[in-house]
Amino acid sequence: MNRPRNPAVGAWRELHSALLDLTTPTVCASDAESFTDPAPEYVAYLATLCTGCPVFALCNTFANVNRERDGGIWAGKHRQPRRGRPAAEPKERTAACST
Numbered sequence: 001m002n003r004p005r006n007p008a009v010g011a012w013r014e015l016h017s018a019l020l021d022l023t024t025p026t027v028c029a030s031d032a033e034s035f036t037d038p039a040p041e042y043v044a045y046l047a048t049l050c051t052g053c054p055v056f057a058l059c060n061t062f063a064n065v066n067r068e069r070d071g072g073i074w075a076g077k078h079r080q081p082r083r084g085r086p087a088a089e090p091k092e093r094t095a096a097c098s099t
């Protein structure tokens with residue numbers, strides 16, 4: 001496979017491949033809506049559910065490299081949009097969690 005120019009693409013491929021190899025879905029896959037658009041009172045709780053996730057490191061790398069600011073939770077962190085900017089569409093995230 002060719003090495004992608006965009007590091008986010010490479011990080012995405014690694015995360016997606018790892019998700020496909022799982023025998024049981026990640027916790028966010030079973031409740032993607034809560035993780036992509038968390039209610040403020042549940043953010044801290046949902047973030048703790050990432051602990052022990054088998055793809056935690058890859059999820060964190062992808063979110064950091066891609067500068068995720070979709071308002072969702074990635075690898076135990078609430079990735080809030082920058083002030084004054086709307087949250088990005090969570091399409092990719094939903095797709096990742098449902099594999």
Ligand code: SF4
Pocket residue numbers: 026027028029035049050053054055056059060073074075076
């Ligand atoms: S957000 Fe990332 S670390 Fe948390 S459960 Fe989902 S895939 Fe795992």
